[in-house]
Amino acid sequence: GDSVTQMEGPVTLSEEAFLTINCTYTATGYPSLFWYVQYPGEGLQLLLKATKADDKGSNKGFEATYRKETTSFHLEKGSVQVSDSAVYFCALTTGNQFYFGTGTSLTVIP
Amino acid sequence: DTAVSQTPKYLVTQMGNDKSIKCEQNLGHDTMYWYKQDSKKFLKIMFSYNNKELIINETVPNRFSPKSPDKAHLNLHINSLELGDSAVYFCASSTGTGGRTEAFFGQGTRLTVV
Numbered sequence: 001g002d003s004v005t006q007m008e009g010p011v012t013l014s015e016e017a018f019l020t021i022n023c024t025y026t027a028t029g030y031p032s033l034f035w036y037v038q039y040p041g042e043g044l045q046l047l048l049k050a051t052k053a054d055d056k057g058s059n060k061g062f063e064a065t066y067r068k069e070t071t072s073f074h075l076e077k078g079s080v081q082v083s084d085s086a087v088y089f090c091a092l093t094t095g096n097q098f099y100f101g102t103g104t105s106l107t108v109i110p
Numbered sequence: 111d112t113a114v115s116q117t118p119k120y121l122v123t124q125m126g127n128d129k130s131i132k133c134e135q136n137l138g139h140d141t142m143y144w145y146k147q148d149s150k151k152f153l154k155i156m157f158s159y160n161n162k163e164l165i166i167n168e169t170v171p172n173r174f175s176p177k178s179p180d181k182a183h184l185n186l187h188i189n190s191l192e193l194g195d196s197a198v199y200f201c202a203s204s205t206g207t208g209g210r211t212e213a214f215f216g217q218g219t220r221l222t223v224v
Contacts, residue, residue: 031210032212034212036215042218043200044200044215049212051210093204093210093213097166098155102150102151
């Protein structure tokens with residue numbers, strides 16, 4: 001079945017450090033891929049998405065590239081800020097439902 | 111203008127009670143979902159409705175009963191609440207089966223059973 005595996009946390013970084021959160025997927029069809037972010041006490045917000053191979057999603061300095069050959073969609077940011085502290089979820093859909101990774105908690109310290 | 115709204119945001123109740131959580135979306139989406147998020151942040155699909163029809167019904171105790179009066183609303187009723195039901199419940203919507211765009215989430219309902 002379809003599934004998403006993402007890097008376990010928690011991750012703690014200093015401000016301005018480089019961030020990578022790994023995400024790989026298994027899907028029977030051609031999925032769309034997403035990164036969602038959840039701030040404390042809030043719902044999930046879409047951070048970025050990619051709908052086909054080699055697409056790059058980007059938003060707020062975050063990027064992820066849809067790599068079909070490695071079935072990956074790793075999240076990166078060149079310089080994290082304290083305000084980026086949140087839980088990040090990788091997700092996919094092939095149209096029927098959404099599959100989420102287990103979430104990676106990120107804490108950025110000043 | 112809230113896209114997916116759920117009420118209440120917090121719900122504290124005693125074991126054995128019956129409670130409901132309401133969800134409404136104003137995005138014109140055809141598909142709505144209920145997810146349960148446990149204390150470790152793991153998200154588990156519970157139900158999915160497309161145009162008021164149940165299309166996903168995961169292994170969930172039959173004490174949980176979803177109801178979709180129209181495609182903009184999906185409510186969740188829980189009977190005989192148990193301690194293990196304590197979690198955050200999220201409603202979400204998307205453009206529908208076959209669509210591959212993102213899901214939009216509500217703010218969540220934190221249910222605490224005491």
